[in-house]
Amino acid sequence: MTQRIAVLGATGSIGDSTLAILAAHTQDYNVYALSGYQRLDKLFALCQQFEPMRVCVPAAAVDDFAQRLDEAGLSIDVVSGDSGLIDIATDTQVDTVVAAIVGAAGLPSTLAAARAGKRILLANKEALVMAGQVMIAAVKSHHATLLPIDSEHNAIFQCLPPAIQQNNTHIHESNHGVRRLWLTASGGPFLQQSFEQMQQASVAQAVKHPNWSMGQKISVDSATMMNKGLELIEACHLFDLPESKINVVIHPQSIIHSMVEYSDGSFLAQLGSPDMKTPIAHALSYPERIDSGSQPLDLYALSGLEFIKPDLHKFACLRLARQAMQAGTQATIILNAANEIAVAAFLASRLRLTDIANINEQALTEIQVPLLDENADIDDILAIDRLARRHTEALVAEMA
Ligand code: NDP
Numbered sequence: 001m002t003q004r005i006a007v008l009g010a011t012g013s014i015g016d017s018t019l020a021i022l023a024a025h026t027q028d029y030n031v032y033a034l035s036g037y038q039r040l041d042k043l044f045a046l047c048q049q050f051e052p053m054r055v056c057v058p059a060a061a062v063d064d065f066a067q068r069l070d071e072a073g074l075s076i077d078v079v080s081g082d083s084g085l086i087d088i089a090t091d092t093q094v095d096t097v098v099a100a101i102v103g104a105a106g107l108p109s110t111l112a113a114a115r116a117g118k119r120i121l122l123a124n125k126e127a128l129v130m131a132g133q134v135m136i137a138a139v140k141s142h143h144a145t146l147l148p149i150d151s152e153h154n155a156i157f158q159c160l161p162p163a164i165q166q167n168n169t170h171i172h173e174s175n176h177g178v179r180r181l182w183l184t185a186s187g188g189p190f191l192q193q194s195f196e197q198m199q200q201a202s203v204a205q206a207v208k209h210p211n212w213s214m215g216q217k218i219s220v221d222s223a224t225m226m227n228k229g230l231e232l233i234e235a236c237h238l239f240d241l242p243e244s245k246i247n248v249v250i251h252p253q254s255i256i257h258s259m260v261e262y263s264d265g266s267f268l269a270q271l272g273s274p275d276m277k278t279p280i281a282h283a284l285s286y287p288e289r290i291d292s293g294s295q296p297l298d299l300y301a302l303s304g305l306e307f308i309k310p311d312l313h314k315f316a317c318l319r320l321a322r323q324a325m326q327a328g329t330q331a332t333i334i335l336n337a338a339n340e341i342a343v344a345a346f347l348a349s350r351l352r353l354t355d356i357a358n359i360n361e362q363a364l365t366e367i368q369v370p371l372l373d374e375n376a377d378i379d380d381i382l383a384i385d386r387l388a389r390r391h392t393e394a395l396v397a398e399m400a
């Protein structure tokens with residue numbers, strides 16, 4: 001049967017990769033809904049190409065966009081804002097929601113999709129960093145399916161035994177033999193450069209990733225290795241493990257996308273070209289397999305695979321992520337919010353790249369909020385997020 005797909009964040013980099021796969025498999029997948037935010041010309045072109053039933057734009061753009069569609073003879077229901085995203089994520093016609101909005105903005109619709117029992121292809125790692133417990137509880141109680149498309153988590157998922165894949169929030173060494181997980185990291189554009197060189201980095205240098213082509217925010221996160229820190233937290237929630245059971249190793253070639261270490265000494269790894277189409281196609285078709293359109297790995301052309309221990313002075317954000325995970329959800333919310341503000345300030349040339357870690361650390365130490373217990377709901381989470389953003393804005397203003 002045709003799967004009806006909503007691509008939230010359709011105009012971004014994950015959106016591009018997803019829609020390329022969907023365009024190549026129109027007999028199996030129907031593009032039912034799309035969303036965009038600033039790149040509305042691109043969203044309009046996607047509407048012409050895919051003719052979805054529904055589209056979501058920011059509230060201020062809704063009338064213009066509807067008129068444009070009308071003039072082009074396209075009859076598409078236009079909704080707007082957070083409520084529009086939630087409408088689409090919970091639409092009874094939708095089977096699968098691709099959660100590909102960047103940052104905290106993706107949380108409400110991703111959570112709504114979980115509560116509506118959808119199949120969720122999760123790119124929006126920030127949703128788990130902010131609300132891991134709430135998200136996982138919603139997935140379980142509403143029988144949703146959560147399939148990671150972040151390449152590392154997708155790799156780990158593929159290397160886990162089928163029993164865990166079916167209910168991937170329970171890993172126990174006793175019955176599955178999983179000793180630890182290994183998240184691989186490319187090390188980003190500054191791996192071979194000194195801290196001092198990193199301090200002087202321009203925006204253009206920071207967003208130029210050696211192996212992957214991605215949106216601006218995640219590219220900066222890769223340069224500071226905050227991305228790996230967020231992924232560490234994401235993995236703790238997805239696979240129900242403490243951070244001490246998850247190691248990070250720099251693997252500059254980005255060929256091994258992550259590994260599972262078993263108690264008998266086996267390491268299972270997933271390999272592939274660094275192309276997001278592979279994990280997206282895996283999750284779209286799971287448990288089957290489809291052609292993703294990515295370049296097959298040329299093993300004869302590979303000269304060597306390296307593995308390096310991360311330098312936690314240069315990549316302090318990675319240390320902060322472990323600390324936050326140990327401290328609890330309130331800390332991971334603060335870290336995520338502070339980082340979004342600091343990255344935006346760096347992209348606006350108001351901060352140096354290395355200031356991002358300083359700002360994040362200051363936010364974590366200065367912002368005092370009560371511990372969140374497992375009954376915390378989304379409003380508690382969003383209240384901490386707002387507080388952390390305000391506080392971090394002030395820190396940036398002081399430093400800039
Ligand atoms: P992009 O910046 O390329 O795309 C982000 C998408 O979110 C765009 O469609 C954008 O709309 C939309 N968007 C941005 N802000 C808002 C908002 N406030 N409300 C609604 N929509 C919004 O990011 P990526 O595709 O690179 O990343 C998306 C997510 O996937 C992130 O969480 C990232 O961490 C994760 N991810 C990305 C990978 C990659 O290879 N790119 C790999 C693994 C995970 P518009 O463009 O129209 O403004």
Ligand code: MG
Nearest residue numbers: 150151152231
């Ligand atoms: Mg990743």
